[in-house]
Amino acid sequence: MSEPLVRVRDLRKWYGLRAGLFGRPRAFVRAVDGVSFDVAPGETLALVGESGCGKTTVGRAILRLVPPTSGEVRFAGQDVLALRGAELRRLRRQMQIVFQDPYSSLNPRMTVGAIVGEALYVHGLARGSELEDRVAAVLGRVGLSADHRGRYPHEFSGGQRQRIGIARALVLEPRFLVCDEAVSALDVSIQAQILNLLAELQEELSLTYLFISHDLAVVEHLADRVAVMYLGRIVESAPADELFADPRHPYTRALLAANPVPDPDAAAEPVAVEGEVPSAIAPPSGCAFHPRCPLVFEPCALREPVLGPAAHGRGVGPAAEVRAVGSAGSGRSVACHLETEAPRPR
Secondary structure (H helix, E strand, O other), X not given: OOOOOEEEEEEEEEEEEEOOOOOOEEEEEEEEEEEEEEEOXXXXXXXXXXXXXXXXXXXXXXXXXOOOOEEEEEEOOEEHHHOOHHHHHHHHOOEEEEXXXXXXXXXXXXXXXXXXXXXXXXXXXXXXXXXXXHHHHHHHHOOOOHHHHHOOHHHOOHHHHHHHHHXXXXXXXXXXXXXXXXXXXXXXHHHHHHHHHHHHHHHHHOOEEEEEEOOHHHHHHHOOEEEEEEOOEEEEEEEHHHHHHOOOOHHHHHHHHHOOOOOOOOOOOOOOOOOOOOOOOOOOOOOOOOOOOOOOOHHHHOOOOOOEEOOOOOOOOOOOOOOOOOOOOOOOEEOOHHHOOOOOOO
């Protein structure tokens, strides 16, 4: 198995709630609360979950767009969180992001040529005609024309704007892309075009993706592996085909059951999940999902389940004390007492 390109260990991002302007934090919002995973070179790892589960914060913390509270992030062996100044700037050329909203992520006062070429100028990689040529080349690679360089973002459709955002991310020739809900703001037909473009670029340029999404149909089309988040933590990680064929965690099964199936004759298996997502300020004891879980039993409210290798059969096997990190080829990991302890008789 190849060494991971991106390695994340116990990543946390807590936001303090202050009593006043200069007061001490009186509580913390645990947006990300101990997330670990690996992403292998050339792999697409999808991070999925409900809105507010912390998946976008994970992506931004990896790239140092928000400062993590604690944890470890390594890129090609380098400690990302320890880098400063010129070293961090050099690393940023290797790690880029495609934002969710193609309308607000582009400066309306800048031309397309200036938007895409800005990174080349800032990093001192090109000037003058060389910069123009490189911008034209990357626009052509994402399906736009060199003639578009002099236009402004408002002159383009949503799909074209997202192509501009992808071009801006690719112009520095990175190895790793965070795609933060990159197609969620687009029409379904345009989504398919952008997904096909991302797949083509990955094969052509040997890119590695962290694909953040709440749309399981999109994830099934693109991802090699899937990590499911709930309330700031990963509750299940598996190869995409295994997870969609046999979800183990009750929350994963609820997500898949809620996903529309384009077949009117298909009988969807209902999964009863009641109540609202608990507060990230005061998460429940034990398993964070237990107040909503239809399969809850005694240990769920008492002990936090460890994310570890899934048992071959549900409800059997000793608790795994080794934290699984969801790297390519490592198999399935689940944080659920049903996988590690025998449930009570029903």
